[in-house]
Amino acid sequence: MLTKTQVQEALLHIGDMFPEAECELTHSNPFELLIAVVLSAQCTDALVNKVTPGLFEKYIKPEDYVEVSQEELEQDIRSIGLYRNKAKNIKKLSQSLIEQYNGEVPQTREELMSLAGVGRKTANVVASVAFHTPAIAVDTHVERVSKRLGICRWKDNVREVEETLMKKIPKEQWAQTHHRLIFFGRYHCKAKSPQCHICPLLDMCREGQKRMKKQEARHG
DNA sequence: AACTCGGGGCA
DNA sequence: TGCCCAGAGTT
Incomplete structure (x- = not known):
């Protein structure tokens, strides 16, 4: 070694x-960052960047993802891969944010990893980029x-x-x-x-x- | 530890 | 046009 x-x-x-x-993720708020990173699982950032502008205009807060139908959310992210899983995870994750974290994105890796669709890598990216927790994703x-x-x-x-x-x-x-x-x-x-x-x-x-x-x- | 999800990119 | 890529969850 x-x-x-x-x-x-x-x-x-x-x-x-x-x-x-340099850092490619320049999202103004932690919630958008979280959604963008969850979406980027198994596909390139460039692909995700095609859907996020429209997505973030339509969906502002966790409630927006909870209230929309599964089918409609799937359509909105159709052009990236694994859209059924990701739509399901984002709805579930948004629900958890509302129920457990007052609609805010939690800051620790452990809390982040408890969310649907958030694994070790995603948790590290969000913790480090959004909350400046030292981490290597x-x-x-x-x-x-x-x-x-x-x-x-x-x-x-x-x-x-x-x-x-x-x-x-x-x-x-x-x-x-x-x-x-x-x-x-x-x-x-x-x-x-x-x-x-x-x-x-x-x-x-x-x-x-x-x-x-x-x-x-x-x-x- | 191996498999699944599902598109876009590229040979 | 068919192979390859990427991360989380399930078994």
Whole structure:
């Protein structure tokens, strides 16, 4: 596994590669953020951003989602995937906010995770972006990149990946690290075709070196 | 631990 | 045009 200093070095390189890796979520209020992140499960932010403007004009508060019919809400989010689950979860979640939290979005990860459609990743994103709770949200990009680079172990589960990242990275860098690893994973260290041949991290990346060796062997 | 949900994106 | 992606919940 990489040491703290090696992780720092890797993050600096990634920062150079993606200077634009800043927070993509700029929702003015926690409720809209929560809905947007729940919607974004299993699809890209770009896709969600197509429906949210209209959605947030029509639905302002939890009551609006509770009062609308399941079918109508499904139609309003039809263009993203998994719309039946998501519509159901959003109605249920809104009901919980009204019944248990006076219509407000709760601030702790535990409370957030108790809501329908909110798992560990979503809870971390909302807690950190809306309420500035230090957290590292581990999505598949962050997990894959952390494992390939050797920031954590291959066998680690999501919780362990999260703990290792928090241990090896200073708290004030968590938010930035989250975005850097996402950009790096999405555009460079991709699941199917990682760009190892042009990667500035190749020297410190065991997985990358393994892949390059395999490639060499195939060619000659 | 493996499967399901369901679109859009892309080869 | 068919394979691939993404996160939460269920079994």
